[in-house]
Amino acid sequence: MFADKDISKFNNIETPFYYYDTDLLQKTLHTCADAAAPYQFHIHYALKANFNTVLLNQIREIGFGADCVSAGEVRRAVEIGFDHKKIVFAGVGKSDKEINEALDLDIFCFNVESIQELAVLNELAGKKGKTAQVAIRINPNVDAHTHHNITTGLDENKFGINSWDLPECAETLKASPNLKFIGIHFHIGSQITNLDVYKNLCVRVNEFAAWFEDKGFKLKVLNVGGGLGIDYYNPDHQIPDFGSYFKIFNEFLTVKPGQEVHFELGRALVGQSASLITRVLYVKNGKKKNFVVLDAGMTELMRPALYQAYHKIENLSKQFPVDSSQIVKYDIVGPICESTDCFGKEVEQPESFRGDIFAIRSAGAYGEVMASKYNLRDAIRSVYNYEI
Ligand SMILES: Cc1ncc(COP(=O)(O)O)c(C=O)c1O
Numbered sequence: 001m002f003a004d005k006d007i008s009k010f011n012n013i014e015t016p017f018y019y020y021d022t023d024l025l026q027k028t029l030h031t032c033a034d035a036a037a038p039y040q041f042h043i044h045y046a047l048k049a050n051f052n053t054v055l056l057n058q059i060r061e062i063g064f065g066a067d068c069v070s071a072g073e074v075r076r077a078v079e080i081g082f083d084h085k086k087i088v089f090a091g092v093g094k095s096d097k098e099i100n101e102a103l104d105l106d107i108f109c110f111n112v113e114s115i116q117e118l119a120v121l122n123e124l125a126g127k128k129g130k131t132a133q134v135a136i137r138i139n140p141n142v143d144a145h146t147h148h149n150i151t152t153g154l155d156e157n158k159f160g161i162n163s164w165d166l167p168e169c170a171e172t173l174k175a176s177p178n179l180k181f182i183g184i185h186f187h188i189g190s191q192i193t194n195l196d197v198y199k200n201l202c203v204r205v206n207e208f209a210a211w212f213e214d215k216g217f218k219l220k221v222l223n224v225g226g227g228l229g230i231d232y233y234n235p236d237h238q239i240p241d242f243g244s245y246f247k248i249f250n251e252f253l254t255v256k257p258g259q260e261v262h263f264e265l266g267r268a269l270v271g272q273s274a275s276l277i278t279r280v281l282y283v284k285n286g287k288k289k290n291f292v293v294l295d296a297g298m299t300e301l302m303r304p305a306l307y308q309a310y311h312k313i314e315n316l317s318k319q320f321p322v323d324s325s326q327i328v329k330y331d332i333v334g335p336i337c338e339s340t341d342c343f344g345k346e347v348e349q350p351e352s353f354r355g356d357i358f359a360i361r362s363a364g365a366y367g368e369v370m371a372s373k374y375n376l377r378d379a380i381r382s383v384y385n386y387e388i
Pocket residue numbers: 046048049067090152187189190191225226227228264265266267268365
């Protein structure tokens with residue numbers, strides 16, 4: 001993304017801002033689409049990772065569908081022009097208002113997360129004289145081996161319907177005339193880098209599919225969710241290994257004729273395509289610690305404060321290689337009134353000065369969309385590679 005370390009293009013732009021590399025996004029999308037094509041896998045992009053309209057337009061153009069988790073996301077997907085027959089709506093707490101809106105927009109499928117939600121959806125669809133297509137989100141109790149806070153497929157997590165509730169779920173489906181049951185849905189967590197985890201998921205999906213088929217249900221869709229991770233330590237490697245990822249599902253998932261396999265990728269598609277560009281406001285050299293104070297903080301990129309997530313930090317104003325005598329360890333912090341407003345502790349950087357431009361890399365997913373107004377901060381802006 002910054003191979004030439006040419007920052008002259010950033011010099012006259014007010015910081016902080018998200019810098020989006022849409023060329024890299026294009027490359028990533030094409031790599032993913034090409035890797036999925038031989039298996040005829042369907043990709044629904046998870047808007048929660050980033051609902052920036054410039055990105056969404058590119059994602060729609062490549063032919064992916066949309067995985068949404070609120071009526072706002074469904075509305076955004078429709079506005080962008082995603083085919084409504086490629087829009088799915090998941091979420092553990094869909095309100096009646098949201099369900100009604102999605103019914104009106106004739107989306108492809110509701111990924112239902114509780115038996116009570118099935119009953120509500122059946123009732124609301126009935127009032128409109130509609131039939132809602134549903135997939136049941138099952139909690140498969142598969143460990144995603146990722147950060148505890150972003151694991152979603154264990155018994156202790158709130159997501160999906162637990163296996164012991166499936167008999168009641170099946171009865172409810174049979175007794176719901178306004179629902180058409182089309183498949184099963186899973187999502188075990190995010191930032192998954194150990195691909196073996198997906199083999200375990202496939203085994204569970206096969207078991208659950210067989211269970212439903214034994215009960216006389218036909219499954220058209222096997223939706224295995226998303227979660228494929230990116231390499232935060234080497235953002236220059238940029239494009240995730242979609243080939244190995246899809247190969248696992250091709251090998252380990254039992255797919256019957258006529259069945260579709262759906263994926264809901266978010267981070268893997270957009271994560272490497274943006275950096276948070278920020279300037280050094282102050283450098284504080286203390287006895288115990290040196291601090292670089294940036295003009296971006298947890299209000300612009302929350303992941304380090306929320307999950308102690310690692311993002312590579314680069315001082316773009318310095319030419320590399322830097323003499324080792326000029327390397328200093330800094331705590332790299334933001335301006336927010338919170339001690340957790342820290343992008344990295346004891347980070348080795350070339351000696352840095354007020355005005356230096358820093359890039360916080362791999363910020364395309366769960367970055368801009370998780371920004372907040374805390375401390376009444378100005379809204380973060382976006383800048384695109386083709387503009388500068
Ligand atoms: C149901 C569902 N699908 C898809 C995703 C996208 O996940 P990721 O960005 O890790 O691919 C998420 C978020 O974790 C999710 O909750």
